[in-house]
Amino acid sequence: MTNVSVLVVTPANARVDRVDLSGATEWSDHALQLATYTCPHCKSPAEFSTSTLRKAESYEGSPLGAEWHGQCNEVRPLGVWEWSLDHRCCGCGCPVRIVFAAGSEFAMGSHAHRLVDVVEMATCSRSGSTAELRSNTSLERTRER
Numbered sequence: 482m483t484n485v486s487v488l489v490v491t492p493a494n495a496r497v498d499r500v501d502l503s504g505a506t507e508w509s510d511h512a513l514q515l516a517t518y519t520c521p522h523c524k525s526p527a528e529f530s531t532s533t534l535r536k537a538e539s540y541e542g543s544p545l546g547a548e549w550h551g552q553c554n555e556v557r558p559l560g561v562w563e564w565s566l567d568h569r570c571c572g573c574g575c576p577v578r579i580v581f582a583a584g585s586e587f588a589m590g591s592h593a594h595r596l597v598d599v600v601e602m603a604t605c606s607r608s609g610s611t612a613e614l615r616s617n618t619s620l621e622r623t624r625e626r
């Protein structure tokens with residue numbers, strides 16, 4: 482990732498189907514809480530669970546590298562009880578950061594998680610997807626006029 486791209490911060494509930502994940506059901510497999518993030522560029526879903534978040538809590542920096550970590554921290558610094566879950570979209574390859582915080586509910590020595598914000602690339606790193614999105618938007622605008 483040599484190009485420094487513009488990053489945008491969006492409330493998590495605009496991208497993820499649920500933003501409150503309980504810590505209470507962790508030890509019960511069938512009740513494992515899942516959330517699905519949908520990429521705004523290519524609509525690819527990325528599923529993660531409370532255990533994914535717990536692993537991310539102990540991670541120093543970012544699995545996507547120091548450059549991405551630094552850029553994210555500039556646009557969306559993490560608070561004391563906040564962590565980040567970074568991944569690359571499986572569809573278009575764009576890096577995504579999901580910022581989450583400790584929820585109010587505590588159980589079995591673990592806490593609930595609340596998804597706060599997502600940090601995304603303003604433009605898709607795969608230019609094809611971007612062109613597609615833009616042409617769709619302009620088509621709609623043409624129709625409105």
Ligand SMILES: [Zn+2]
Pocket residue numbers: 520521522523524525570571572573574575
């Ligand atoms: Zn994508």
Ligand SMILES: [Zn+2]
Pocket residue numbers: 522523570573574575604605606607610
């Ligand atoms: Zn993308």
